[in-house]
Amino acid sequence: MDRIPILKMGPFLLVTIQVDLYDRLALNLENDLITMVSKTEAKGVLIDISAVSIVDSFMGRILGNIASMSRIMDAETVVVGMQPAVAITLVELGLTLQGVHTALNVEKGMELLQNKIGLNLLNQEEYQEPADDTDL
Amino acid sequence: MIQISKDSMPILREQDVVPFRNRVRELATKIGMSLVNQTKLITAASELVRNMLKYANGGKVLLELISRNGQTGVRLTFEDQGPGIKDIDLAMKDGFSTGKSLGLGLPGTKRLVNEFSIKSVPGEGTTVTITHWKNGR
Amino acid sequence: MKNATSKVIRKNKAQILESWMKYQLTDEDLRDDLMNMEELHGQSEQLLDSFLNALESGNMNDINAREFEPIRDTLGEISVMRARRGYSPRETGTFVLSLKQSLFDALEKEFKSQPEILYKEIILVNNLLDSLSIFTFETFIKGREEVILRQTDEINEISTPVIRVWEGILALPIIGTLDSARTQIVMENLLQEIVATGSSIAILDISGVPAVDSLVAQHLIKTVSATRLMGAECIISGIRAEIAQTIVHLGIDLSNIKTKASLASALRLAYDMMGVEVKKMDRRSKISLL
Numbered sequence: 001m002d003r004i005p006i007l008k009m010g011p012f013l014l015v016t017i018q019v020d021l022y023d024r025l026a027l028n029l030e031n032d033l034i035t036m037v038s039k040t041e042a043k044g045v046l047i048d049i050s051a052v053s054i055v056d057s058f059m060g061r062i063l064g065n066i067a068s069m070s071r072i073m074d075a076e077t078v079v080v081g082m083q084p085a086v087a088i089t090l091v092e093l094g095l096t097l098q099g100v101h102t103a104l105n106v107e108k109g110m111e112l113l114q115n116k117i118g119l120n121l122l123n124q125e126e127y128q129e130p131a132d133d134t135d136l
Numbered sequence: 137m138i139q140i141s142k143d144s145m146p147i148l149r150e151q152d153v154v155p156f157r158n159r160v161r162e163l164a165t166k167i168g169m170s171l172v173n174q175t176k177l178i179t180a181a182s183e184l185v186r187n188m189l190k191y192a193n194g195g196k197v198l199l200e201l202i203s204r205n206g207q208t209g210v211r212l213t214f215e216d217q218g219p220g221i222k223d224i225d226l227a228m229k230d231g232f233s234t235g236k237s238l239g240l241g242l243p244g245t246k247r248l249v250n251e252f253s254i255k256s257v258p259g260e261g262t263t264v265t266i267t268h269w270k271n272g273r
Numbered sequence: 274m275k276n277a278t279s280k281v282i283r284k285n286k287a288q289i290l291e292s293w294m295k296y297q298l299t300d301e302d303l304r305d306d307l308m309n310m311e312e313l314h315g316q317s318e319q320l321l322d323s324f325l326n327a328l329e330s331g332n333m334n335d336i337n338a339r340e341f342e343p344i345r346d347t348l349g350e351i352s353v354m355r356a357r358r359g360y361s362p363r364e365t366g367t368f369v370l371s372l373k374q375s376l377f378d379a380l381e382k383e384f385k386s387q388p389e390i391l392y393k394e395i396i397l398v399n400n401l402l403d404s405l406s407i408f409t410f411e412t413f414i415k416g417r418e419e420v421i422l423r424q425t426d427e428i429n430e431i432s433t434p435v436i437r438v439w440e441g442i443l444a445l446p447i448i449g450t451l452d453s454a455r456t457q458i459v460m461e462n463l464l465q466e467i468v469a470t471g472s473s474i475a476i477l478d479i480s481g482v483p484a485v486d487s488l489v490a491q492h493l494i495k496t497v498s499a500t501r502l503m504g505a506e507c508i509i510s511g512i513r514a515e516i517a518q519t520i521v522h523l524g525i526d527l528s529n530i531k532t533k534a535s536l537a538s539a540l541r542l543a544y545d546m547m548g549v550e551v552k553k554m555d556r557r558s559k560i561s562l563l
Contacts (some may be wrong), residue, residue, distance in 0.1 A: 022154050023186070027350055053175065055159060056182040057244060080504060084464030085175035087502040088457075092176065093183075093244040094500045118542035172461055206415070273454065 004029050006036050011043040012014060012030035012113055013075075014106075018051045026062045034069050042075050048106055050081030058086035060095040067100040076116045140208070142199040147185055148194040156197065158184060160212065163201055164268075173272040177210060180248040183241055184214045184264055192218020192261065202267070203253045209250070209269035220258040228254075278394045281383045282321070282376070290321055290374050296371035309421050320347050321372070336404045348405060356416030360479035365413045369406040373399065391470045433459050435466040442543045443472045444536065446511075448481030456492035460499055474543045475504050478536050482512030490525040504547065506531070510539035 002025050007014040013036055015029070033045060045066065049055070055063075065091070067077035078101040101116070103109035139230050141163075145156055160181050164174040181197075189194045195216030202211050227242050246252040251267035282289060294317060323343040330340040355365045376398050376510070384391035421517065429542065436444045443466055447459060461476055482489065493509060500507040510533040512520075520527060533539040544551055 020154055020157065023150055041535060054178050054182060056179045056186070057241065059184060073469060082503050083175075084468060084503065085172045085500075087464060087499040088172055088460055089175045089179045090502055091495045091499045092247050093179065094247070095244070102502055104467065104473065105504075108271065108471075108473065108504065172457070206419075272457070 002028070003032065006032055008036070008040055008042070011117065012041065012110070013037065013042045013045045014048070015046070016048040016051070020054060021059050023058060030062050030066055030069075033066055035075075036085055037070050037073050037075050043117045045075055045077045046106065046109050046113060047071050047077065048077050048081050048109075049079060049086075050083065050088065050105070053083065055082075055086050055090060057093060057095055058120065060090060060093075060097060063098055063100055067097075071099070076082065076113060077111050078103050078109045098133050137202055137204040140203055142201075143199045144196055146196045147188060148195070150189060152159065152194075153182065153185055153189075156185060157204060159199060160210065163199060163210050167210070168236070169208050169210070169268070169270050170272070172269070173268060176248040177266075177268040180245045180266055180268075182225065183245045184212075184266070187241055188214055188216045188218070192216035195261075207269050207271075209267050211265065211267045214219055214264045216263075217261040220260055221256040222253075222258050224254055224256055232258055276328065276394075276397075277384070277390055278380065278398055279325060280375070281379055281394075282325050282328065285379050285383075286325070289379050290318055291472055292378060293317055293321070293362065293372050296374050297368065308502045316347070316368075317372075320351075323347055324372075336401065336408060338472055344405065345408065348409050352409045352413040353416035353419075356413050357420060362410060362413055366406055368408060368551065369402060369409050376402075403479050406449075419485040427524055429455055429458050435462050437466075437470055437472070438476075438540065439543070439547075439549070441470075441472045441547060442474045442476065442540070443467065444476045444478060444533055444540075446478045446536075448483060449483070451479075451489045451492050453488075453492065456496060460496050463496065464499060464503055467500065467503055467505050468511065474508065474546060475505055476498055476508045476536065476539045476543060478539070479509060479516070480512040480513070480536070482511075485516045486522050487525055490520060490523070490527070494527070494530065508533060508539045508542060510534070510536045 004015060004017055004025065006021075013033065017029075019025070021029075034094065036042065037045065047063065047066070052059075063077075063079055070077045079097070080103045082102065101112060103112050142157075145152070145159060147153070147156060157178050160178050161174060164177055169177070182201070185197070195214060198211075198215070200210055200211045200213075224246040228246065229243065242254070245266070249266040249268045250272065252264070254262065254264045256262040292400070297313065297317070327340045327344055335341075336345070351368065352365050355368075377395060380391060380394050380398070384394065432448055433445065436446070438444045443463070445459065445463055449455075449460070463477075466472070467475060477493065479485070485493075497507040497509070508531045509527075512532055512534055522531060531542065533542060541551075
């Protein structure tokens with residue numbers, strides 16, 4: 001069965017979609033990614049769609065699902081490199097991918113993920129501080 | 137209106153979708169449609185083909201290149217023998233869907249193309265015709 | 274089957290052409306500045322030839338038939354050309370209609386003694402030329418419409434510049450009404466520039482948009498959404514007091530969109546978002562240091 005490779009890079013998972021997606025492939029990707037997130041306890045998922053020329057409502061939904069499912073497992077999702085024509089079409093279709101972070105390219109996407117995770121860590125530290133106080 | 141070329145393609149399995157999309161892209165490229173308009177047309181076609189597979193177990197698509205008032209365009213007719221749509225007005229409303237999708241299907245598709253028409257007889261089938269002109273107007 | 278008129282034309286072709294030319298030239302409004310005589314003569318002769326051929330084929334009433342194709346082509350060419358050169362509809366119409374007069378003259382001379390035939394032939398020629406002149410008008414107008422369409426495209430192209438104001442910041446001053454065709458172009462230009470320059474912030478300045486109704490607002494929201502999908506942020510600036518009023522009165526929700534009153538404050542916000550600081554330089558202290 002066709003599968004899209006998922007790369008692990010530190011705390012992040014990296015997916016580059018190089019072919020036009022059909023439904024089965026997209027569903028496989030959703031499954032594989034979520035399994036990987038839970039297995040590796042990844043903190044972020046980066047999906048590069050710069051080579052994808054068509055995103056319809058089904059694939060848009062898959063991207064949204066991946067983001068929501070990852071979030072439940074404490075991982076942020078960023079979709080990078082969407083082509084202008086695809087963005088215009090999605091907006092016209094009425095699909096704005098709420099809840100999915102976006103970035104221009106892989107580099108900026110990585111930066112965004114690092115910031116998000118940094119912020120999350122910061123928030124956790126802030127949260128723990130008062131607990132320490134009560135211990136004293 | 138003049139018909140320049142005509143072709144038909146059966147859509148029976150999910151695997152037929154990608155070749156179909158490529159065929160639509162070929163037609164659109166042939167008349168020099170811009171990338172944005174191509175993407176809109178192919179996305180709309182993709183939505184309709186999915187509907188056809190999901191609700192009617194497939195059907196067939198007629199692909200035509202047409203010319204009207206000096207404009208050239210691509211016209212696609214999706215024909216199935218599925219259960220049909222009971223209330224078309226309702227199906228054309230944003231947010232309506234009987235399937236588990238986002239419910240953007242038909243109205244979203246309509247927004248993507250220049251012309252959209254739908255005919256449906258419950259129990260007999262549905263025919264959707266979309267036309268997109270070269271310059272998207 | 275040959276009819277009386279085609280025989281007459283065949284016999285008197287040279288005279289008819291000459292008298293037709295004369296009729297065309299006596300028209301006071303003829304734009305001799307736009308047209309040269311040789312060209313006019315060539316066109317007239319070409320048209321008369323194809324007219325004669327069509328008549329000799331036996332078809333006398335349906336100008337949409339195959340026999341009239343060369344005539345339609347010639348007429349179409351001439352009227353589109355005249356539309357582009359700025360002829361008036363009257364000048365273009367006269368071209369065909371003046372042929373009527375010369376044909377009538379020739380027919381009259383030929384059939385002076387046979388009024389019945391004369392009447393029949395004149396009616397025939399009359400109807401035929403009327404249809405042809407309607408066709409000419411139609412093509413003439415189509416030619417003009419093409420000119421208008423092309424100009425609209427050009428205006429749309431020119432009027433939506435994308436300016437790179439800073440590393441990573443683009444600005445788009447929108448001037449004039451924002452309709453859906455225009456939005457499309459604005460969106461395309463903006464998104465393409467975002468990719469080309471790798472910019473992460475775009476400022477859409479609408480100071481030059483005369484009015485914002487719910488449709489325009491929707492176009493703006495679409496542009497902002499598309500920019501976000503690409504991974505860039507969009508700020509809308511240049512919102513005048515009356516525009517803010519209409520937006521609220523129409524119940525348009527712009528709360529998800531960053532808006533600023535002026536381009537300057539939008540730019541400040543953009544600097545802020547990018548972590549850039551703009552400071553006034555103290556020149557004097559520098560000089561004293563030197």
